[in-house]
Amino acid sequence: MAGENSVKLHGMWASSYSKRVELALKIKGIPYEYIEEDLSNKSELLLKYNPAHKKVPVLVHNGKPIAESAIILEYIDETWTNSPRLLPEDPYQKAKVRFWVSFIQQQLFECIGRVVMSDGEEREKAFKEVFEELKVLEDGVKEYFPDSNVLCINEENLGLLDIIICATFSPHRAAEEAIGVKILDPTKNPLIFSWVTALNELPLVKELLPPHDKLVSVVRLIRQNALNSST
Amino acid sequence: MAGENSVKLHGMWASSYSKRVELALKIKGIPYEYIEEDLSNKSELLLKYNPAHKKVPVLVHNGKPIAESAIILEYIDETWTNSPRLLPEDPYQKAKVRFWVSFIQQQLFECIGRVVMSDGEEREKAFKEVFEELKVLEDGVKEYFPDSNVLCINEENLGLLDIIICATFSPHRAAEEAIGVKILDPTKNPLIFSWVTALNELPLVKELLPPHDKLVSVVRLIRQNALNSST
Numbered sequence: 340m341a342g343e344n345s346v347k348l349h350g351m352w353a354s355s356y357s358k359r360v361e362l363a364l365k366i367k368g369i370p371y372e373y374i375e376e377d378l379s380n381k382s383e384l385l386l387k388y389n390p391a392h393k394k395v396p397v398l399v400h401n402g403k404p405i406a407e408s409a410i411i412l413e414y415i416d417e418t419w420t421n422s423p424r425l426l427p428e429d430p431y432q433k434a435k436v437r438f439w440v441s442f443i444q445q446q447l448f449e450c451i452g453r454v455v456m457s458d459g460e461e462r463e464k465a466f467k468e469v470f471e472e473l474k475v476l477e478d479g480v481k482e483y484f485p486d487s488n489v490l491c492i493n494e495e496n497l498g499l500l501d502i503i504i505c506a507t508f509s510p511h512r513a514a515e516e517a518i519g520v521k522i523l524d525p526t527k528n529p530l531i532f533s534w535v536t537a538l539n540e541l542p543l544v545k546e547l548l549p550p551h552d553k554l555v556s557v558v559r560l561i562r563q564n565a566l567n568s569s570t
Numbered sequence: 571m572a573g574e575n576s577v578k579l580h581g582m583w584a585s586s587y588s589k590r591v592e593l594a595l596k597i598k599g600i601p602y603e604y605i606e607e608d609l610s611n612k613s614e615l616l617l618k619y620n621p622a623h624k625k626v627p628v629l630v631h632n633g634k635p636i637a638e639s640a641i642i643l644e645y646i647d648e649t650w651t652n653s654p655r656l657l658p659e660d661p662y663q664k665a666k667v668r669f670w671v672s673f674i675q676q677q678l679f680e681c682i683g684r685v686v687m688s689d690g691e692e693r694e695k696a697f698k699e700v701f702e703e704l705k706v707l708e709d710g711v712k713e714y715f716p717d718s719n720v721l722c723i724n725e726e727n728l729g730l731l732d733i734i735i736c737a738t739f740s741p742h743r744a745a746e747e748a749i750g751v752k753i754l755d756p757t758k759n760p761l762i763f764s765w766v767t768a769l770n771e772l773p774l775v776k777e778l779l780p781p782h783d784k785l786v787s788v789v790r791l792i793r794q795n796a797l798n799s800s801t
Binding site: 390437 | 621622631634636641642662664673
């Protein structure tokens with residue numbers, strides 16, 4: 340455990356990246372002060388703490404800022420070494436978890452974003468890519484973790500991959516309602532679908548998920564702004 | 571040190587991502603077998619080892635494949651714990667190094683790619699962004715590492731940031747010759763420029779850098795293909 344602790348999180352309620360960090364802090368049982376940022380009028384502190392990106396989330400631990408959710412999550416697990424560990428100890432298992440975290444973050448999340456923010460042919464193309472990548476993820480998770488039952492989920496054994504899956508896919512119903520297409524299909528992606536469903540049932544997750552209707556409105560707004568700026 | 575060791579690297583001579591891994595293996599003194607991939611006709615092994623991305627580099631350690639350079643580099647440092655350590659032990663210092671590695675990889679490298687592969691207004695825009703991001707990097711490195719002299723460089727103290735800086739910027743002269751613009755300017759970015767120059771002087775780096783003329787031809791080819799496909 341880290342010694343003297345002042346932990347502050349600069350976040351934004353609808354940000355999937357902020358939710359990742361909140362989930363990690365809750366899972367590890369780390370008390371923190373949450374500072375909601377208005378992204379249209381960012382605080383002086385946020386700009387000071389993250390001058391390179393000017394983005395949430397920023398974790399401030401004993402006055403020292405750390406930016407970027409993936410880096411914050413590793414920092415949390417390395418600083419508060421109590422159970423549950425978010426990453427496996429074994430370097431190879433750790434590399435496998437990091438690989439799928441990176442795949443979801445760099446490719447899948449970006450692709451879902453393009454489905455939300457485009458229309459017509461472009462949306463069809465992005466949509467097809469999302470399905471292909473969901474299949475890669477579904478097959479990969481099955482093959483890469485053959486011995487572990489990823490669906491044996493409880494609040495005491497959540498890890499980095501659960502956090503990323505949860506923060507990325509839990510709001511899928513809001514995105515689906517906002518754009519009128521089905522992203523996560525239980526017949527095509529039974530593993531991911533069951534995984535997300537099981538995670539969403541956990542009290543810790545329920546407590547952190549943004550209100551559905553409010554999220555639908557935000558996704559619609561983002562979509563409308565993106566479509567307006569591209570015409 | 572890892573016990574029984576068979577280390578193979580599937581790479582491509584002009585790939586900056588492959589070079590990162592080769593640099594790490596050389597720095598840590600790890601013997602490895604290098605397998606050059608023809609990216610227009612990828613080996614069955616590469617496709618088997620990295621089905622999600624089908625890309626180099628892939629490190630195969632005792633038969634177990636690890637993909638993605640950033641993940642491979644962390645795996646190497648966690649598996650071969652001999653000196654020099656590529657990442658600092660302290661979680662906060664580690665987070666700072668990971669932050670700038672991610673900044674260079676996600677933003678700057680992508681932006682330099684757009685300068686190489688576009689023309690006219692689009693190139694001007696990308697070029698402006700490269701300069702802004704180089705300034706952020708230069709200021710950030712100065713501010714984030716105030717106590718360490720990053721330019722006190724020798725083969726015994728190279729770390730992750732040296733590897734990324736070296737693999738990203740060492741080929742800048744080839745890129746500059748191929749596209750006819752100056753990316754790294756000693757008057758605008760004296761720290762990065764001196765850093766790259768000092769790294770390029772190391773025998774270990776010299777031995778690994780691709781031949782200048784061959785690299786110029788490849789950059790020209792990539793640029794021509796990109797311009798043709800966008801018209």
